Amino acid sequence: MTFDPALTRVVTTALEEDLGEVGDLTTRLTVPAEATGTAYLVVREEGVLSGTAAFTQTYATLDPRVEIRWWATDSDLVAPGTKVAELTGPARSLLTGERVSLNLLGRLSGIATRTRTFVRLVEGTPTQIVDTRKTTPGLRALEKAAVRDGGGANHRFGLHDAVLVKDNHIGLGGGLRAVLDRLADGAGHLVQVEVEVDTLDQLDELLAYDAARVSAGVAPVVHAVLLDNMSPDQVAAGMARVRAHPAPVVVEVSGGVTESTVRALAEAGADVISVGALTHSVRCLDVALDEG
Structure with missing residues (x-):
């Protein structure tokens, strides 16, 4: 072998x-x-x-x-x-x-x-359960394979294979608009970009930024948004905004997701729900x- x-x-x-x-x-x-x-x-x-x-x-x-x-x-x-x-x-x-x-x-x-368990809890919805980078040091490949064995899917493997802008990037980078401008200038067309938002106002700002680019005949910057620590009602409201956007955007939901909350978040329309607890506290x- x-x-x-x-x-x-x-x-x-x-x-x-x-x-x-x-x-x-x-x-x-x-x-x-x-x-x-x-x-x-x-x-x-x-x-x-x-x-x-x-x-x-x-x-x-x-x-x-x-x-x-x-x-x-x-x-x-x-x-x-x-x-x-x-x-x-x-x-x-x-x-x-x-x-x-x-x-x-x-x-x-x-x-x-x-x-x-999580996969079964969202059965009947199109939502996919994925992991995070909250893995045991040195065991990431094994733990991500275990997530697949359980019927889930893998998020990015590390910092090297996709852009995921978190709230700290936005804070230290001078705000959402400044970060989006840098991404527009620096991310190549093959690089997938996801941006975390903590409020629906931030989501509106992000979508407006890319809607203006699409209207001008320029490719959007953001391919996916992460709705962080939002309630099912907030997720549903965010989904409505995203679905009305002129470019396709994947919606990920994350932040303190448990067995008791995952179904409602899936029914609110999330494309992807990431669950750190799959690996960090199992x-x-x-x-x-x-x-x-």
């Missing part, structure tokens, strides 16, 4: 952190070197599986003699008590790799599971390695 270099770095770092300079003292002192065994990866609560490659890579890096037979794949919805994999090989290695492999699989499955799925 071929592994992504980024995944290899994550796993190697995690193992080095756990093993230190001398390795697994407990296992070395209690389990014979020649012992072999079988263990089962068990999901103890309902959830969406994610991170199987990270789990497999952990053991491949630690000891290639460990064989893993998977009975489920990423994005599968699994029931409590389900055995999703069988591991066979040197007993010491089965024990030593347990915590790192479960940490990764549990966290990523937790992200996929919570994402699935609870790990309860998974365990049980001896066969």
Whole structure:
């Protein structure tokens, strides 16, 4: 099996952190070197599986003699008590790799599971659930893959792949008009630009700016707007303004979105709802390695 270099770095770092300079003292002192065994990866609560490659890579890096037979794949919805994999090989290695492999699989499955919850809550609407950059340092690629496993989609991956103007950019950049002027002069035609607005007055100013450009036969600057911390009624009012605009604009809604508020925001017309909680405060799925 071929592994992504980024995944290899994550796993190697995690193992080095756990093993230190001398390795697994407990296992070395209690389990014979020649012992072999079988263990089962068990999901103890309902959830969406994610991170199987990270789990497999952990053991491949630690000891290639460990064989893993998977009975489920990423994005599968699994029931409590389900055995999703069988591991066979040197007993010491089965024990030593347990915590790192479960940490990764549990966290990523937790992200996929919570994402699935949000996706189901907006079913029947055209709204798409996406993540943010509020990820664990070093784990962004894995965590964003987990969001996809849960049925969500990815926002920009980093600062390098799209322009997203936040309130601090506007404040430090001299105001919305000044920032839009700089974007008009500096952003190329292939660069996607999204601008966050905190009020409907700001939205009106932004739309008027681009409406004037369109009227003059010039391409608009903004491709998407982010309505930040707005109520469903405010989102609906903002959507009406955007839909009357002479150029297509994607509307993203964000800011403190929870399971109890996401449906109303979707029904207000949001094209995209971004949820930082998918990654920054998720609870790990309860998974365990049980001896066969």
